Amino acid sequence: MSTRRDFVSGLALSAAGLALATPLRFAVAAGGALPAAGALQARAIPSSGERLPVIGMGSSGSFEVGSDAAARDPLREVLRRFFAAGATLIDTAPGYGPAEGVIGDLLEELGLRQQTFLATKIGASGREAGLAQFERSLRLLKTDKVELLQVHSLQDWRTQYPLIEELKAQGKTRYTGLTHFVDSGHDELAEVVRAVKPDFLQVNYSVISRNAEARVFPLAQELGVAVLVNRAFEDGKLFARVQGKTLPSWAAEAGIGSWAQAFLKFALSHPAVTAVIPATGRPERQSDQLLAGHGPTLSQAQRQSLIELFG
Template identity: 25%
Template sequence: MTTRPARTTLGTTGPATSAIGLGLMGMSDLYGPADEAESIATVHAALDAGVTLLDTGDFYGMGHNELLLHEALRGRDRESVQISVKYGAQRGPDNSWLGYDASPAATKASLAYSLRRLRTDYIDVYRPARLDPKVPIEETVGAIADLVKAGWVRHIGLSEVGAATLRRAAAVHPISDLQIEYSLISRTLEAEVLPTARELGIGITAYGVLSRGLLSGHWRPDTEIAATDFRGHSPRFQGDNLTHNLALVEALRAIAEARGASVAQVAIAWVASRGSDIVPLVGARRRDRLTEALGALDVQLSAADLAAIEAAVPAGSAAGDRYAAAQMAGLDSER
C-alpha cells in the first residue's frame, strides 16, 4: 500500500498542504488529447490518496481546466483542498500565445473569472504565470495583496521568476511559494533562485519533475507526438537531443530497477529529497500514472543512491533547453 503524503506548508507563510501536489494542465491542454472522465477520476483518486494541493491555470484550455476542476470537486469539502491558480497568459481563439498581462486591472479581472469558473469564494494561492515585462512586479503583487485583504485570495505565489524579482516581490507582501521547473535535468534554480527563496522563507512547488514525461521511463524514440502536444516543438524531444536524453533515462533505469522502483518514482523521489521546503507537482492525467507517481512516497533514497543518481544524470547533462528559444528568452528565472 502506498504511503499517504505527509503534510507540510508552502514556505513559512503559505497554506498547510500535502507534500506532493497534482498539476492539472495536461488534462485540458498542451499534451495532446485527454479523456475528461478519466481526468476527473484521477483528481478523485488523488484526493482519496491524501493529495490536497491542486494546481491549475486560467489559460489551460482557456478556462476548461478550471471548469473541470470544479466538476471534480463537486460534493467535496472545499476547505480540505488547496487550489493554486496561475493567470496572465493571453491566448487567442486559435490557441495562439499573445503574451502576458499581469497589470493590476488584468489581475483582478482574471481572478473574477477564475472564481466564477471554479464556483468558489476564494483561491488558496494566486500567482502570475510569468513575469510581465511591462509591469513592475511590485504593482502585480500589490494588486494581489488587495485581493488578499478583500478575502478573495489567501496567499500570493509566483512562477518562474529570478532571485532579484523574488526579493522585490517579498518586500511588498509575503510570498508563499515559487512555482518553477525542477527535475534531474532542469536544475538551474539551484545556483541563485533556490538559496534566495530559502533565505526569504519562500517554498518551492516544483513542476516538470518528470521533464514533461521524458524522465517517466515510458517515453520511447518512436513515441508519436500529437499535433496539439507542445513537446513536438521542445528542444529536448528533438533528434539527437532526444537520443542523448533517453540514454540518461536508461542510466537512471538501472538505478531504479536495483531499488525495485520505476524510473518515474526515482525521479520524483529525487526532487522530494532536495529539501522539505520543496513540494513536487505530478502531472498525471490517468489513474495508473497517478498510482505510479505516488509510489515515489515509498522510495527512500540513501546517500549511496543519491550519489549514484548524480553520477548517472549529473547537473547540466541534458541536451537541449527546456523550452524553445523564444520562450526561454521570456523566463525571468533563467536570466
C-alpha cells in the same frame, strides 16, 4: 510574455500527485495491486506552519479537455485516487485553456472542493485586466476564493503582485506567489522574491535542470518561502531518456518502484522544496506516482547517482 502552457503545448505530459499526512490504501492499478502505504509525507509552509502534501497535481495539458464527456472520464478517476490518498494541492492557471473550467466542474460534481488546496494564477497586464481574469477564474473554478494566487511567469508583477496582496487581505486567497518555468527566468524570479517576499514561489527543477539550486532555492530558504516545483519530468522527456534502463541498484531501499517515483523523489530531496506538482490525466500513473510520497529522502550519493545517469 510567454507562459508555461505555451512552452509545453503539444507535449504529452506525465504525472501524478500525493499528499497530506493521512493514512491510505491504494486501489488496484492497471499494473496490478499496489502495496498498502502509511502516512504520506507533508511539509510546512514557512509563512504559516500549515502542512502541505509533498506532491500536488498540475493541470497544464492534462485537464485541457473541454466538455467532452469521454475525455473527462479518466480525469474523474485521477481525482478520486488523488483525494483518496489524502492529496489536496491542485495547481492551474487561466492560460491552460479550459483547465480551470474542467477542474471546477469535476470538483463540484465529486464534492471535493472543500478538501482542495486550490492554486491558480494571474497572467495579465494591468490591474483591471488582472482583476477581471481572477474573477473569471473564480467563476470557472466554482468557488469564491482560492488557497494560493500566483503571478504567472512574473507577467506585470509590479501591478499584479500588489493586487494579489489586496485580494489576500480581502480573504480571496490565503497565500501569495510568483512563478516561472525556465532557467532563463531564475535571476529575475530571485530578484522579485527578494523584493516582495511572497508566501510561495514556483519554479522548474529536475535531475537535468538544476539551475534553481544556484540562487532560487537558497533564497527561498533564507526568506522562508515555500517552493513548488514544476517540470520535474521535463515534460515527459526524462522517460524517453531512461527507456529500457533498469532502476539504480539502490532504488528499492529508497522505496522507489518506477522512474517516475525516482524523478519525483529527486526533486523532493532538496531541502528547499515544499511540494512537486506534476500533471497527469491517466489514473494508473496517478497510482504509481503517489507512492513517491513514502519512504526515505534520497541521500546525496543517491542524488549524485541519478545526476550521473544523465551525464
